[in-house]
Amino acid sequence: MSGTREKLLAGALRALAEHGIAGVSARTVAAAAGVNQALVFYHFGSVDELLATACRHGAEQRVAHYRDRLAQVRTLSELLALAWELHAEESAAGHVAVLAQLLAGAQTQPRLVPATATGLGLWVEEIEQVLNRVLAGSPLAEFVDLAGLARAVAAGFVGLELYEGVDRDGAERALAALDQLAGLVTALDELGPVAQRAVRARLRRGGGLGGGL
Amino acid sequence: MSGTREKLLAGALRALAEHGIAGVSARTVAAAAGVNQALVFYHFGSVDELLATACRHGAEQRVAHYRDRLAQVRTLSELLALAWELHAEESAAGHVAVLAQLLAGAQTQPRLVPATATGLGLWVEEIEQVLNRVLAGSPLAEFVDLAGLARAVAAGFVGLELYEGVDRDGAERALAALDQLAGLVTALDELGPVAQRAVRARLRRGGGLGGGL
DNA sequence: GTCTATACATGGATAGAC
DNA sequence: GTCTATCCATGTATAGAC
Numbered sequence: 022m023s024g025t026r027e028k029l030l031a032g033a034l035r036a037l038a039e040h041g042i043a044g045v046s047a048r049t050v051a052a053a054a055g056v057n058q059a060l061v062f063y064h065f066g067s068v069d070e071l072l073a074t075a076c077r078h079g080a081e082q083r084v085a086h087y088r089d090r091l092a093q094v095r096t097l098s099e100l101l102a103l104a105w106e107l108h109a110e111e112s113a114a115g116h117v118a119v120l121a122q123l124l125a126g127a128q129t130q131p132r133l134v135p136a137t138a139t140g141l142g143l144w145v146e147e148i149e150q151v152l153n154r155v156l157a158g159s160p161l162a163e164f165v166d167l168a169g170l171a172r173a174v175a176a177g178f179v180g181l182e183l184y185e186g187v188d189r190d191g192a193e194r195a196l197a198a199l200d201q202l203a204g205l206v207t208a209l210d211e212l213g214p215v216a217q218r219a220v221r222a223r224l225r226r227g228g229g230l231g232g233g234l
Numbered sequence: 235m236s237g238t239r240e241k242l243l244a245g246a247l248r249a250l251a252e253h254g255i256a257g258v259s260a261r262t263v264a265a266a267a268g269v270n271q272a273l274v275f276y277h278f279g280s281v282d283e284l285l286a287t288a289c290r291h292g293a294e295q296r297v298a299h300y301r302d303r304l305a306q307v308r309t310l311s312e313l314l315a316l317a318w319e320l321h322a323e324e325s326a327a328g329h330v331a332v333l334a335q336l337l338a339g340a341q342t343q344p345r346l347v348p349a350t351a352t353g354l355g356l357w358v359e360e361i362e363q364v365l366n367r368v369l370a371g372s373p374l375a376e377f378v379d380l381a382g383l384a385r386a387v388a389a390g391f392v393g394l395e396l397y398e399g400v401d402r403d404g405a406e407r408a409l410a411a412l413d414q415l416a417g418l419v420t421a422l423d424e425l426g427p428v429a430q431r432a433v434r435a436r437l438r439r440g441g442g443l444g445g446g447l
Numbered sequence: 448g449t450c451t452a453t454a455c456a457t458g459g460a461t462a463g464a465c
Numbered sequence: 466g467t468c469t470a471t472c473c474a475t476g477t478a479t480a481g482a483c
Contacts, residue, residue, distance in 0.1 A: 023448065041342035043256040046476055057450060062478060064448095118341060121396070125338035128331060128399040129254035138400040145404070164418055169411025172397070172404045173390075180393020183334070184385065186341040187351040191358070191385045198382025202419075205377055208436040209422060216429040223421040236466065259458055270468060275460060277466095 026064050028054040033075035038115035042126035045072065073136035076123050080140035083116050084147055091151050097210060100155050101203050105196070108178060117182040124179060145175045159210050160217050164224055239277050241267040246288035251328035255339035258285065286349035289336050293353035296329050297360055304364050310423060313368050314416050318409070321391060330395040337392060358388045372423050373430050377437055 032054025036045050039053070047068050051058040065071035087107060094100045111117050120140060127133035149171035156162040185192035209220065245267025249258045252266070260281050264271040278284035300320060307313045324330050333353060340346035362384035369375040398405035422433065 025448075039342065041339060042254075043339055044342055047478085048476065058476095059451085059479085060449070068477080122338055122341070124396040124400060125335055126254060126256055128335070128396065129252065129257055134400050141397065141400065142404075161418070165414040166407060166411045169407035169409075170415065172401075173394070173408035173412050176393040176397035176405070176408055177386075177390045178393070179396055180389040180391070181386070183337040183341065183392060184354065184389035187337060187347050187354065188385075191355075192389070194379060194382035195385035195389055196382075198379045199386050201378040202383065204437060205374070205422070205433070206415075206418070208433050209418070211436060212429075212432055216425075216432045219425055219429045220418070220421050223424060224417060238466075260460085261458065271458095272461085272469085273467070281459075 025054075025056055025060055028056055029061060029064060029071060030075045030078050032056070033071050034079050034116075034119050037072070037075075037119045037122045042122040069130065069132045072123065072126070073133055076120075076133075076136040076140045079116065079119060080143045083111065084143045088147070091147055094151055094155060097155055097159075097161075097203075097207050100151060101200070101207070104174075105200070108181075108196075112182055112185065117178060118186070121179050121182050141175055141179075144178075145171050148174055156210075160221065161206065161210050163221075238267075238269055238273055241269055242274060242277060242284060243288045243291050245269070246284050247292050247329075247332050250285070250288075250332045250335045255335040282343065282345045285336065285339070286346055289333075289346075289349040289353045292329065292332060293356045296324065297356045301360070304360055307364055307368060310368055310372075310374075310416075310420050313364060314413070314420070317387075318413070321394075321409075325395060325398065330391060331399075334392050334395050354388055354392075357391075358384050361387055369423075373434065374419065374423050376434075 029050065032050045032052075033045070035053040036050045040049050045068065047058050047061040050068070050071065051061055061068060061071055065074060090103060094103055108117075120137070123133060123137045123140065127137040149168050152167045152171055153162075156167060181192055181195060184195065209217075212220075242263065245263045245265075246258070248266040249263045253262055258281065260274040261271050263281070263284065264274055274281060274284055278287060303316060307316055321330075333350070336346060336350045336353065340350040362381050365380040365384055366375075369380060394405055394408060397408065422430075425433075
């Protein structure tokens with residue numbers, strides 16, 4: 022058992038948050054874990070393999086930490102409130118930063134792709150379930166692919182985290198604007214049948230917007 | 235003049251796209267630029283300084299490349315169509331990837347913060363102007379801070395780019411969902427006065443959603 | 448399983464010839 | 466301004482003692 026594996030996994034996440042993907046190495050991770058550098062290779066074979074394992078491990082922990090609270094959400098307003106809460110908590114603890122760094126690394130390191138896809142996928146899965154439950158029967162679910170929306174939300178969180186790192190005020194304005202936009206959508210969702218019918222009619226005419234994809 | 239500076243700036247962007255922030259070095263950049271490694275330090279003093287300069291330089295080029303097309307946009311639908319077009323072009327050319335890598339690096343490298351903030355800021359500025367023009371007098375501008383929305387859009391682009399690198403299909407679903415959501419908002423924007431009044435009344439009651447910020 | 452020691456490669460940075 | 470050569474720090478990975 023020895024716990025060294027666990028120390029290394031935690032150390033990898035800490036080192037990623039502190040030094041970024043460009044600054045992690047067997048030595049920095051081992052230092053953060055308080056163990057000998059050679060043990061990285063004994064237990065995981067390579068630094069990348071350790072990072073990949075730590076990614077899955079960390080994402081599982083974080084998602085599990087919110088599963089109960091997510092399961093209790095019943096309305097769109099509650100979901101948005103929890104989303105801001107979750108963002109504040111996870112961002113402050115550096116967990117979003119870790120995911121962002123791993124995603125950046127995965128862009129040019131194929132060995133990191135499966136792990137980061139899985140890590141982000143765990144969040145997507147959870148968000149998707151909540152959206153499906155909360156928006157069941159809503160006009161929103163009628164016109165928007167909720168699985169796609171869940172993916173956009175997860176990716177958006179990562180982008181905002183990176184933005185926050187270089188412009189905190191700007192990121193707060195962005196969050197506030199999204200809050201207002203979400204309020205708008207919620208209002209639409211709670212409209213009376215007359216107005217909803219008008220929106221539906223307009224949407225049936227236009228369909229999506231048919232962008233470049 | 236010598237053009238070596240320019241070669242290095244272009245080489246830095248190429249190296250960032252190919253090797254990521256974790257893989258750039260004076261040697262990889264010089265190789266991409268086709269010049270001697272020592273010239274990085276002669277012209278820029280350090281690798282970080284070169285990356286920072288390349289970031290501003292690249293962002294200016296890219297924004298200038300779209301300024302005309304952005305200036306011609308008159309409606310929200312046109313804006314969204316251009317947005318997807320822009321995303322497809324810039325993403326394919328690796329320009330969004332460069333910004334994402336620099337943002338990731340800036341999280342733990344204070345020396346990169348001003349340059350990346352400026353680089354992303356150029357995009358934000360442009361987006362903000364278009365939003366203000368296109369949504370002037372619209373109910374959307376009434377309830378959503380457009381400057382904040384511009385920042386959210388820019389950050390979202392970066393997040394989607396990173397997500398696309400690990401899950402192309404997922405990213406396409408996300409974009410499609412955003413397209414649908416944008417269509418919904420457009421529909422709202424184009425509603426008749428009766429429905430708009432209902433939305434306004436609902437919003438005045440609820441205000442924003444008052445999240446964790 | 449863990450430590451020390453070490454090999455070997457890569458990267459930042461500078462000196463000095465041209 | 467550019468190139469070669471080089472120093473030194475850091476990083477990966479392994480061997481072998483404990």
